[in-house]
Amino acid sequence: xxxxxxxxxxxxxxxxxxxxxxxxxxxxxxxxxxxxxxxxxxxxxxxxxxxxxxxxxxxxxxxxxxxxxxxxxxxxxxxxxxxxxxxxxxxxxxxxxxxxxxxxxxxxxxxxxxxxxxxxxxxxxxxxxxxxxxxxxxxxxxxxxxxxxxxxxxxxxxxxxxxxxxxxxxxxxxxxxxxxxxxxxxxxxxxxxxxxxxxxxxxxxxxxxxxxxxxxxxxxxxxxxxxxxxxxxxxxxxxxxxxxxxxxxxxxxxxxxxxxxxxxxxxxxxxxxxxxxxxxxxxxxxxxxxxxxxxxxxxxxxxxxxxxxxxxxxxxxxxxxxxxxxxxxxxxxxxxxxxxxxxxxxxxxxxxxxxxxxxxxxxxx
Numbered sequence: 001x002x003x004x005x006x007x008x009x010x011x012x013x014x015x016x017x018x019x020x021x022x023x024x025x026x027x028x029x030x031x032x033x034x035x036x037x038x039x040x041x042x043x044x045x046x047x048x049x050x051x052x053x054x055x056x057x058x059x060x061x062x063x064x065x066x067x068x069x070x071x072x073x074x075x076x077x078x079x080x081x082x083x084x085x086x087x088x089x090x091x092x093x094x095x096x097x098x099x100x101x102x103x104x105x106x107x108x109x110x111x112x113x114x115x116x117x118x119x120x121x122x123x124x125x126x127x128x129x130x131x132x133x134x135x136x137x138x139x140x141x142x143x144x145x146x147x148x149x150x151x152x153x154x155x156x157x158x159x160x161x162x163x164x165x166x167x168x169x170x171x172x173x174x175x176x177x178x179x180x181x182x183x184x185x186x187x188x189x190x191x192x193x194x195x196x197x198x199x200x201x202x203x204x205x206x207x208x209x210x211x212x213x214x215x216x217x218x219x220x221x222x223x224x225x226x227x228x229x230x231x232x233x234x235x236x237x238x239x240x241x242x243x244x245x246x247x248x249x250x251x252x253x254x255x256x257x258x259x260x261x262x263x264x265x266x267x268x269x270x271x272x273x274x275x276x277x278x279x280x281x282x283x284x285x286x287x288x289x290x291x292x293x294x295x296x297x298x299x300x301x302x303x304x305x306x307x308x309x310x311x312x313x314x315x316x317x318x319x320x321x322x323x324x325x326x327x328x329x330x331x332x333x334x335x336x337x338x339x340x341x342x343x344x345x346x347x348x349x350x351x352x353x354x355x356x357x358x359x360x361x362x363x364x365x
Contacts (some may be wrong), residue, residue, distance in 0.1 A: 305347020
């Protein structure tokens with residue numbers, strides 16, 4: 001993409017005129033002809049050129065469904081990747097996917113993961129082709145999600161560096177390379193998914209946020225970090241049941257994130273037990289407020305979404321509030337996901353009108 005277009009798209013993201021711009025936090029369900037629905041790590045049903053074409057078609061569908069729902073900042077819905085972490089890792093040198101180990105992910109459930117056997121490096125871009133394709137399909141601001149360094153190291157067995165921190169710094173450098181090329185392809189917001197930030201609090205504050213800042217070094221587009229309580233799968237919902245009547249995990253990491261170079265912080269709010277007043281800890285930052293529960297098939301009403309946003313507005317400035325989903329929706333059915341996107345858009349519209357009404361009233365008085 002030429003420099004003029006890059007400046008145009010970056011400028012568009014920074015000066016998005018609409019109040020309360022909506023977006024998804026991450027994945028959308030894949031079509032059944034591409035991969036098994038409602039399943040994480042689902043294998044592809046196509047191969048070769050058919051798979052490439054199928055991914056492009058699925059991306060087009062995901063974009064159209066977001067547009068029909070009225071979503072303002074669109075994404076690829078992660079249609080071209082099997083998993084939000086491992087798809088990036090499988091394109092790197094130094095990681096053996098045949099040599100697998102069982103580890104405890106996010107300190108709560110066991111999974112078979114690949115092994116780091118040597119220095120990690122990236123030979124070529126991983127997502128740039130798909131991001132370029134998405135950019136060609138729309139003039140809307142687009143957001144692209146990458147796994148964060150800490151979540152990457154937590155989804156691997158390290159038999160080379162023998163240090164979570166050392167490996168995280170190496171991944172931060174690789175992510176920075178990928179992010180710069182995504183920006184050049186016309187991506188307006190690059191989001192780093194860090195569910196691990198909700199678990200390893202000492203590491204987050206000691207070096208996790210610093211690694212994240214290394215990953216965004218030199219970027220001119222907007223940057224976001226997404227920190228949630230995970231997909232709506234049993235291991236996560238069971239874990240949530242152990243967290244008590246108030247989920248105060250954010251309290252341990254938000255103060256330092258408020259001081260960080262990250263532009264936008266994406267948090268889980270709707271139907272969670274996160275005290276909404278914790279949003280005050282990042283006052284001044286843009287906040288993607290999760291107003292859609294991805295752990296249930298029940299579709300929110302627009303008024304329920306609006307109510308979550310109204311509560312958030314007590315602690316987030318209106319021009320900095322970005323309504324979003326709590327997490328990705330890959331494990332849900334396409335019908336449910338479509339309904340939730342529409343509810344998000346309609347709920348944001350209700351509050352947008354309320355805010356504009358107040359402004360008009362103030363102006364007239």
